[in-house]
Amino acid sequence: MPSNGGPKVSVFGASGYAGALAAALLQRHPHFQLSAITSRSDVGRRLDDLYPRHRVPLAMEELDLDRHGDVDAAIVAYPHHAAAPVVAGLRERGVRVIDLSADFRLRDVPTYEQWYGEHAAPQLVEHAAYGLPELGYRERIQVADVVANPGCFPTAALLGLAPLARAGLIDDVVIDAKTGVSGAGRAATEKTHYVTVDENVAAYGIAGHRHTPEIEQELAVLGAEVMVTFVPHLLPLDQGELISAYVKPTREISDADVRELYADRYAHEPFVELTDRSPGVRDVRETNIARITTQVDARSGRILVFAAIDNLWKGTSSQAVQNLNLMFGYDESEGIS
Amino acid sequence: MPSNGGPKVSVFGASGYAGALAAALLQRHPHFQLSAITSRSDVGRRLDDLYPRHRVPLAMEELDLDRHGDVDAAIVAYPHHAAAPVVAGLRERGVRVIDLSADFRLRDVPTYEQWYGEHAAPQLVEHAAYGLPELGYRERIQVADVVANPGCFPTAALLGLAPLARAGLIDDVVIDAKTGVSGAGRAATEKTHYVTVDENVAAYGIAGHRHTPEIEQELAVLGAEVMVTFVPHLLPLDQGELISAYVKPTREISDADVRELYADRYAHEPFVELTDRSPGVRDVRETNIARITTQVDARSGRILVFAAIDNLWKGTSSQAVQNLNLMFGYDESEGIS
Amino acid sequence: MPSNGGPKVSVFGASGYAGALAAALLQRHPHFQLSAITSRSDVGRRLDDLYPRHRVPLAMEELDLDRHGDVDAAIVAYPHHAAAPVVAGLRERGVRVIDLSADFRLRDVPTYEQWYGEHAAPQLVEHAAYGLPELGYRERIQVADVVANPGCFPTAALLGLAPLARAGLIDDVVIDAKTGVSGAGRAATEKTHYVTVDENVAAYGIAGHRHTPEIEQELAVLGAEVMVTFVPHLLPLDQGELISAYVKPTREISDADVRELYADRYAHEPFVELTDRSPGVRDVRETNIARITTQVDARSGRILVFAAIDNLWKGTSSQAVQNLNLMFGYDESEGIS
Amino acid sequence: MPSNGGPKVSVFGASGYAGALAAALLQRHPHFQLSAITSRSDVGRRLDDLYPRHRVPLAMEELDLDRHGDVDAAIVAYPHHAAAPVVAGLRERGVRVIDLSADFRLRDVPTYEQWYGEHAAPQLVEHAAYGLPELGYRERIQVADVVANPGCFPTAALLGLAPLARAGLIDDVVIDAKTGVSGAGRAATEKTHYVTVDENVAAYGIAGHRHTPEIEQELAVLGAEVMVTFVPHLLPLDQGELISAYVKPTREISDADVRELYADRYAHEPFVELTDRSPGVRDVRETNIARITTQVDARSGRILVFAAIDNLWKGTSSQAVQNLNLMFGYDESEGIS
DSSP: OOOSOOOEEEEESTTSHHHHHHHHHHHTOSSOEEEEEEOSSOTTOBHHHHOGGGOOOOBOBOOOHHHHTOSSEEEEOOOTTTHHHHHHHHHHTTOEEEEOSSTTTOSOHHHHHHHHOSOSOGGGGGGEEEOOGGGTTHHHHHHOSEEEOOOHHHHHHHHHHHHHHHTTOEEEEEEEEEEOGGGGOSOOOTTTBHHHHTTOOEEOOTTOOTHHHHHHHHHHHHTOOOOOEEEEEEOSOSSOEEEEEEEEESSOOOHHHHHHHHHHHTTTOTTEEEOSSOOOGGGGTTSSOEEEEEEEOTTTOOEEEEEEEOTTIIIIIHHHHHHHHHHTTOOTTTTOO | OOOSOOOEEEEESTTSHHHHHHHHHHHTOSSOEEEEEEOSSOTTOBHHHHOGGGOOOOBEEOOOHHHHTOSSEEEEOOOTTTHHHHHHHHHHTTOEEEEOSSTTTOSOHHHHHHHHOSOSOGGGGGGEEEOOGGGTTHHHHHHOSEEEOOOHHHHHHHHHHHHHHHTTOEEEEEEEEEEOGGGGOSOOOGGGBHHHHTTOOEEOOTTOOTHHHHHHHHHHHHTOOOOOEEEEEEOSOSSOEEEEEEEEESSOOOHHHHHHHHHHHTTTOTTEEEOSSOOOGGGGTTSSOEEEEEEEOTTTOOEEEEEEEOTTIIIIIHHHHHHHHHHTTOOTTTTOO | OOOSOOOEEEEESTTSHHHHHHHHHHHTOSSOEEEEEEOSSOTTOBHHHHOGGGOOOOBOBOOOHHHHTOSSEEEEOOOTTTHHHHHHHHHHTTOEEEEOSSTTTOSOHHHHHHHHOSOSOGGGGGGEEEOOGGGTTHHHHHHOSEEEOOOHHHHHHHHHHHHHHHTTOEEEEEEEEEEOGGGGOSOOOGGGBHHHHTTOOEEOOTTOOTHHHHHHHHHHHHTOOOOOEEEEEEOSOSSOEEEEEEEEESSOOOHHHHHHHHHHHTTTOTTEEEOSSOOOGGGGTTSSOEEEEEEEOTTTOOEEEEEEEOTTIIIIIHHHHHHHHHHTTOOTTTTOO | OOOSOOOEEEEESTTSHHHHHHHHHHHTOSSOEEEEEEOSSOTTOBHHHHOGGGOOOOBEEOOOHHHHTOSSEEEEOOOTTTHHHHHHHHHHTTOEEEEOSSTTTOSOHHHHHHHHOSOSOGGGGGGEEEOOGGGTTHHHHHHOSEEEOOOHHHHHHHHHHHHHHHTTOEEEEEEEEEEOGGGGOSOOOGGGBHHHHTTOOEEOOTTOOTHHHHHHHHHHHHTOOOOOEEEEEEOSSSSOEEEEEEEEESSOOOHHHHHHHHHHHTTTOTTEEEOSSOOOGGGGTTSSOEEEEEEEOTTTOOEEEEEEEOTTIIIIIHHHHHHHHHHTTOOTTTTOO
16 A cells, blocks of 8 residues: 555445446555545455456455545445435545546436436535536536546547537437446346347347436536437447447538547547547547547538547546546546556 | 259358358258359368358359359359349349349449449349348249348348338438448458457448448338438447437327337238347347337437347348248248248 | 147246257257246246247246146256256156256266265166267167256267277376356356456366266266366356367377277267367357367377367257157257257 | 657567557656567558557658667567567667567577477577576576567466476476467458357367477476477457466375465565466456466366466566566566556
């Protein structure tokens, strides 16, 4: 364990894929000190036994806010509903929090409750910053006490669509997403069984996926008040996420102009790559990078946008570290590049 | 080899995935006799050496139309451009042909030439029947001398969209397709290398895929004159194809009414399955079945259609046998169910 | 459902991979009538909902021996221990049984109890025929009331080693086995989670696997009293099993002589293929075939044997149907080739 | 590109998997400066176009020893035979070389020529250090001008067997290896086609693999003069290698004593992990670590050894950087942990 005197950070819910990766990234971070890791299901088990690859030589503890509240910051990797009370408890103890759940992403509590049910800490919602720095939230994240880390699909979709949304170009959009199995979490179910996934692909959540209102909320902030059609598909791969977005533009625009728009918008973003080749999720595996290509369909005039991320990295845990870096004044890419 | 006295059928171009499977299906067909198999690249090699699984104990020969023209029918599994002259030569010898290439699918020669270049046998185009029985082509196929076997993506897309097209419900449609690697053929390239495909997914042909005009042609026949946006994606699986179609309807329609429309339309189709669950390509692996689900997105009113097929079976070779069955008066499902 | 007047067969435990496949094979068998299917976990669910690919349109029932005992034969697809009482109950009702579990494979009850714990029906053990026809058990299977269907690893290992064992050539043998995930069954656990298996390979059961005594028992019957070292490995594929056996021979023997030995021994076996190429599990996918290659290592004199099967087919369910065919006087390959 | 004043290193043959990874590791190394990268097949192409993941923003040049010889060290990632003359040319110019090919691994030129054909620079063989630091070669590597980087299979096999070899415990050994497809290199062939590998596993090189004499040479150095039976198998995964070694010991030894032997031997090795669980290749993915488990088979007394590495990392390129670190006096783990 480092004793470098930097901020102390704990990870609550470290036995899931996201929490475990967050712990691993903090463990080898040049500034933060990984203080404690907790788990609801694997108390006492060492993280390097559960995930040998991460090589975090710490045992998971049972969460005790009084004991574990003595840190500078925490990453909460609990499911929605379970996260909110923990975040609230940490806030009472003055701990700055990055919450990986959906609990503080939607700024409109009724919308949250429509998709997720009753909110356990609605009073905190207005204090949360949306943790997607590239969308213009850097200043808010720097001073935030609670950062709502975005969902993995919204991260890819919003990075892919933000330049169009800001330019008022989105009349209508369909988002077809493809994700690896780690996006479904560590729970062993029929859905995540190897034999179910292997040599297969299918859509899921076709009657409505909970990431839809999150995407719509942020597109609206950027200037695009649209109703999004969003359908995710489960693919036989472990990590990685690709969104293919089909945008009907509000006005005719050339392929070159769209590319220039993206080049301008992302000129200074260290974690956005623009490419002429259709991006593959393999290109961004285990990176904090979103790789994006646009193409105007010459026949229909539709704008096609492809954005690839690693759902566990930029889609979740390395983005959390990026946000932590911002909150504590470090270079945004420390420990994740 | 069977000596059952049924029609003699040869497969030209048997070393590729499609031709090899066609040969295997004919080999174990209760009525047809597999007469000869040819190959441009593997003359002299036995098919059961190249594809042990198919267990076809024949050697591939060099194509000699004079010698090989003495059959009742032929399946031509050549690439586009290479197929047309062979089909023409077979027609001169009175052989009925199922052509797996794109050469006779597009009824408008200029459209063909725009996407594929010069046509080598344009005079035959008008004589070809489009080999998708479920689209209303059964009678034409039964008497046809040339059947243009549909592309794999058009097969899935058209089966998925036909009921909507006929009902005048398609105002606009985006088709996001996902396919396994066998769709890219047997050629060993950087694109089909295991390490390129594994743990990856990416779109391809984003500037325009040649299956687009074929889909548009047949939708128009069904009553939907629309410009289709079609983007295929390559997935880490060997066989299987899923299309996710996003239809903006011409009028509001309920989820139940859409389901009823499909149920009516496909009530008597032995190779179309309607399901409430989102279909997976695993559900149709190595079958001649298209499995389809519809869902009206309650928020946007968009109609979502998911259709899964096996790209090598219903998408190519078992559909060819289905067509052969029709041409020779056998039950449509002989040898493929 | 067929009403062809052939023997009625039920499958008890049809919700697992093996039972479901057995039901599917019986469903399309030209002679047997699939009578009923039962399940302990999925009563009331249709099998074609659980496994769309199998297309068995029957609902799973709760087992009631009195009601379900009115059949000519049954395939019992229960775990060991659970199987024995069901087999005993069926025998009391005069039903001929193929048991897919380990309960009746070991003829020595103390050996069974050492590896599996107490036996629930030891009195039946001596009446069971070992269901590997190619090992010389055809006559016993034909008249047996209970057939103990072999384990998947023993099937591959014994077919691979039998010619050497009979020839007195095995001094010592190491069997390194590789299996797909379906071999671990349908239970969703950390071990079968996609993310655990994908991009991975590891040995399991290294302190001793229960298939070891079964292999040793049958090798001894064939004349080779050896202590086998057997280690299975889990691979990222769904179906398929390869055993690589390293035999120290009792005497020097040439590569050609070993090949001739196998050619003689398996000359008339419809389900054994000898090949010069190292066999791949893909070559035998969804077949009842074992594909075998031998190679004498010129430097060490060791005999290498590679045998590939589909663990769910020849390793389990199609072998069960092969045995059923024998028991009821049908051609051994009916319904499975 | 760093301008940190550290040693300048070039990579010759950077378009293959091993060379590209070596370049990527040097690119982000805290001390070395990646000077130039060359390729025979992809001159002018940028490495980050060919391998986006590596993010090396350099173009590949045509090799010109006069121009490219002005470096402190070079990694030569050429195939055997092609490597030797390049290594010789670099040595003439005073460049220290790590050769990833087989050309300088075998110290006995006749043995080399028996397995690989004529040697192009036999005079250099005696000057080469074998680049497996954990085998006792650290001092030789530190002062070497040519380091023969070990083969991937020998790396895993030797790390797995060294403690037994040194203790005089190996009477006889069978090594069954499993490797991902990247081990077969970047060449697109029928063997590396996705559809060939997917859902498959087969042995290859069963008549004798070229890594066998390398393993035997080093076991002999360690004290075990044995004839090794070594058979590799190709698995459906991209990176990763597992060896399962079956050792007949020279004397009876307990499981605990074997584990203690390994614990002692590897107590101070930063890149060897001993584990009670059977190691999976996933545990060591993209690390320089070998993860090893031993188990004495209680029945046969045989010692089982399982060793997992990443074939491209510890098996090739990160091991090359480990060796470079030694040669230039840096901490062995700089840039690779």
